Amino acid sequence: MTERAVLGIDVGGTGIKAALTDADGTVLGRWREATPSGDTSGALTRDIVLGLVAIASRVAAPAAVGVVVPGVVDEEHGVCIHAVNLGWRDLAFPELLRPALDVPLAFGQDVRAGALAEAVSGAAADVTGTIAFVPVGTGLASALVIDGVPFAGGGWAGEIGQRVIQDGPHRGLRVEELASAGGIARRAGARDAKTVADAVASGDTAAIAIWNDAVDALAEALAGITVVAAPTAIVIGGGLALAGAALFEPLEHGLRERLDVVRVPQLLPARHGDEAATVGAGILARRLVTAR
Amino acid sequence: MTERAVLGIDVGGTGIKAALTDADGTVLGRWREATPSGDTSGALTRDIVLGLVAIASRVAAPAAVGVVVPGVVDEEHGVCIHAVNLGWRDLAFPELLRPALDVPLAFGQDVRAGALAEAVSGAAADVTGTIAFVPVGTGLASALVIDGVPFAGGGWAGEIGQRVIQDGPHRGLRVEELASAGGIARRAGARDAKTVADAVASGDTAAIAIWNDAVDALAEALAGITVVAAPTAIVIGGGLALAGAALFEPLEHGLRERLDVVRVPQLLPARHGDEAATVGAGILARRLVTAR
Numbered sequence A, B: 001m002t003e004r005a006v007l008g009i010d011v012g013g014t015g016i017k018a019a020l021t022d023a024d025g026t027v028l029g030r031w032r033e034a035t036p037s038g039d040t041s042g043a044l045t046r047d048i049v050l051g052l053v054a055i056a057s058r059v060a061a062p063a064a065v066g067v068v069v070p071g072v073v074d075e076e077h078g079v080c081i082h083a084v085n086l087g088w089r090d091l092a093f094p095e096l097l098r099p100a101l102d103v104p105l106a107f108g109q110d111v112r113a114g115a116l117a118e119a120v121s122g123a124a125a126d127v128t129g130t131i132a133f134v135p136v137g138t139g140l141a142s143a144l145v146i147d148g149v150p151f152a153g154g155g156w157a158g159e160i161g162q163r164v165i166q167d168g169p170h171r172g173l174r175v176e177e178l179a180s181a182g183g184i185a186r187r188a189g190a191r192d193a194k195t196v197a198d199a200v201a202s203g204d205t206a207a208i209a210i211w212n213d214a215v216d217a218l219a220e221a222l223a224g225i226t227v228v229a230a231p232t233a234i235v236i237g238g239g240l241a242l243a244g245a246a247l248f249e250p251l252e253h254g255l256r257e258r259l260d261v262v263r264v265p266q267l268l269p270a271r272h273g274d275e276a277a278t279v280g281a282g283i284l285a286r287r288l289v290t291a292r
Helices: A043-057 A093-100 A110-121 A181-188 A193-201 A205-229 A239-243 A245-258 A273-289 B043-057 B093-100 B110-121 B181-188 B193-201 B205-229 B239-243 B245-258 B273-289
Strands: A006-011 A015-021 A027-034 A064-069 A072-074 A079-083 A088-091 A105-109 A131-135 A143-146 A149-151 A233-237 A266-269 B006-011 B015-021 B027-034 B064-069 B072-074 B079-083 B088-091 B105-109 B131-135 B143-146 B149-151 B233-237 B266-269
Touching: A006 A043, A006 A110, A006 A273, A015 A043, A015 A273, A027 A043, A043 A093, A064 A093, A064 A110, A064 A273, A072 A105, A093 A105, A105 A110, A105 A273, A110 A131, A110 A143, A110 A149, A110 A233, A110 A273, A131 A205, A181 A193, A181 A205, A181 A239, A193 A205, A193 A239, A193 A245, A205 A233, A205 A245, A205 B205, A233 A239, A233 A245, A239 A245, A245 A266, B006 B043, B006 B110, B006 B273, B015 B043, B015 B273, B027 B043, B043 B093, B064 B093, B064 B110, B064 B273, B072 B105, B093 B105, B105 B110, B105 B273, B110 B131, B110 B143, B110 B149, B110 B233, B110 B273, B131 B205, B181 B193, B181 B205, B181 B239, B193 B205, B193 B239, B193 B245, B205 B233, B205 B245, B233 B239, B233 B245, B239 B245, B245 B266
Parallel strands: A006 A064, A064 A105, A131 A233, A233 A266, B006 B064, B064 B105, B131 B233, B233 B266
Antiparallel strands: A006 A015, A015 A027, A072 A079, A079 A088, A131 A143, A143 A149, B006 B015, B015 B027, B072 B079, B079 B088, B131 B143, B143 B149
């Protein structure tokens, strides 16, 4: 059986990324375009996605295309319910693409696609059982991969960053306002979380307090994932995962002290970096053309 | 096609309950025996279970038997990893039963079986999507039913009561020490949670504080389930669900204030009462003999 290449496309808030891979996962080409602003109908985004398909096809005609988008996504019905970054509401984006494509189209959500990528060919490739993926970037979300399939919950699963804190000094804040790279930077009035991490390393008291708040809120969120879904591993991605031991050591400690008699999942740094969703989109496409 | 009866058996900490049902769910008979104490090998429990099978068979020979037990249960490998109430550790209970049974045997965990019962024929029978079941009894646990199948997570899913609180006046307590009927009674020094609920109704300040702590901790746990797994409905069972509006009204309020832009699940009182696990065991048995 000859398996042709597949094209994975990740429509993000600022860029649209595509990767063409052959059957053994070798990347045949990568492309990137800017996300059009104010494209509430999805028409401009459709044109860019179709343009990427055309460009990639000059290298190798894809046997299937996978497209993932951010926000609340109902994969089952092919609808982006709400994507703040794109300005989309109840947009059946796959329906805009299908008439112009002569190959099968897979549609998904970026965090769940990233989770799939980390579970299949990333940090958790050798781990059995349920895998959780938690990208800690401008915001905070999560996704579960159960028996090799991303769990969507009708589109609403994984909104761990949107929970509103009820007690203590952070009452009224959403979890991601504390526990995301974006939240850390904003609270510190810094350019990015890396700047804050550097200040932590040099002993800056205010930076340390903000960092500890983030670790605590993140540990609380991971404990919540663990007691509900019992993943064997949690893959931490996004910008904050680059902090390495400064994040992972206190985070693991915080997770352990929150779990009494419960099995504690492995914490693993993501391997696919900011390519995770693109790789995952490619896996979704591959599954359309390969016997499972 | 003639479908014979099935027998569901729930091995609990104090009693072992059996229900024989025919293909349309009609209960042909119910039986109950006391749970033997100190039966760490499971041999005495096996004899009682086999005795119940023999007794039920006089009414109608079951086509399959379903047995569920409490604690951390790995259904996939047929092992009870840990059941505090029974004194069991790493006990392959189904292996004790199979040699003496000439019909198929299903094995499961009580909370997940109860969840299945509420999802299939109970409070959430008419609800589509993922269903969560949260029995609030002597302890606190949860289970998810995804696409009609209880989610086990290798046995460790749903331990929401075991999370250790890190902040505030209850630091160091496990969630179920606040948010369970058992926890409420213990904190109030009362016989049971019903007594505390009556004291709340009569304006007892100490009872009200304990009740509010329970509602808050439970709302926090339900918010945790929601952001991770996005159930469309959460079925509340166990003794505390009998409190009705005194529980459900503040609980729904507490859940809404914790979820910002997230879809809020319906809260439903359980319908099967303390028969839920027995009914669920019967459904597991039925699925062994019926095309899905």
